[in-house]
Amino acid sequence: ISGKGGTGKTSLTSSFIQMADNCIACDYDVDASNLPILLKPQKVSSHDFSAGYTAHIDQESCISCGLCAELCRFDAISQEHQVLPLSCEGCGFCEKICPVEAITMYPRSSGHWFEGVFNQKQKLFFADLRPGEENSGKLVAQVKTRAREIADTEQTQLIIADGPPGIGCAVISSMVEVDLIVLVTEPSRSGFHDLQRVYQLMQLRGI
Known part of the structure; x- marks a missing residue:
């Protein structure tokens, strides 16, 4: 995750996914998911989110x-x-x-969440929240729940997710039940300021 957008976290996340032997990929940035742009998945299913x-x-x-x-x-x-x-x-x-x-x-x-396949067999879960809609945290939870269900069914030990920027509801939801968070920033005053904010949020969550 990152405190602000444009720090390169999606590029880093996609690199981790490509290096992993077996993992499920997720994009928790439901307002502007960019991981599908890099991984180019074939959509397997689409589900309405209310x-x-x-x-x-x-x-x-x-x-x-x-x-x-x-x-x-x-x-x-x-x-x-x-x-x-x-x-x-x-x-x-x-x-x-x-x-x-x-x-x-x-x-x-209020939007849709999707299941896609890339690299022939790897799964990607992502979502699109309609402009102006609320409950981004709830949509993140929906994507995360489905990814965990598939991981349990297929006995996949690793889920790698691209988190949203900021410190809002979607970020808080993406932090639930995770083992490791990688913070990505940029060498600027605003980048460092937002990094501190998201780090403080992690501390409040006990991560």
């Missing part, structure tokens, strides 16, 4: 009272009583206050 909810208004049941649009703090409901998906935070408040129960919350597709 996190959060989006409101839906049943137009036949709606009485156009305007209460939901008036009280929505995110301005996610138009004056025509249509939900604006990009603005809806999925809090569910509109569903609770609707006097005729015309609003229903539905799970929202």
Whole structure:
């Protein structure tokens, strides 16, 4: 992992993967996965990732009272009583206050995670979180869980992962149940500053 992007961690990770005799590869940078660009896997399967909810208004049941649009703090409901998906935070408040129960919350597709194969038999697990979506840590956990399941099934002893930059939820999730972390930085003031931040996070996690 690295405290900031652009330090070369993906290049280093791919080198470790190519040198390993037998390993499962993962890319935990779900916002911008670059490991597939270097390893060029063939996608074997694609899976939907849902996190959060989006409101839906049943137009036949709606009485156009305007209460939901008036009280929505995110301005996610138009004056025509249509939900604006990009603005809806999925809090569910509109569903609770609707006097005729015309609003229903539905799970929202937030991205996808993939299983791929490279070098004929090696597996790569990675994901793409849609722009503006939350729960990157949850998606990292999903990728990690699937990789561990395959590792147990195939009795693979080594999982090598390219972690995300920064110190946010995705980084914290990528640190769970790992044996070794390699910190990658660059010779700059900002690079050293961000290295210190991610190192402090490792200490807090007891790694």
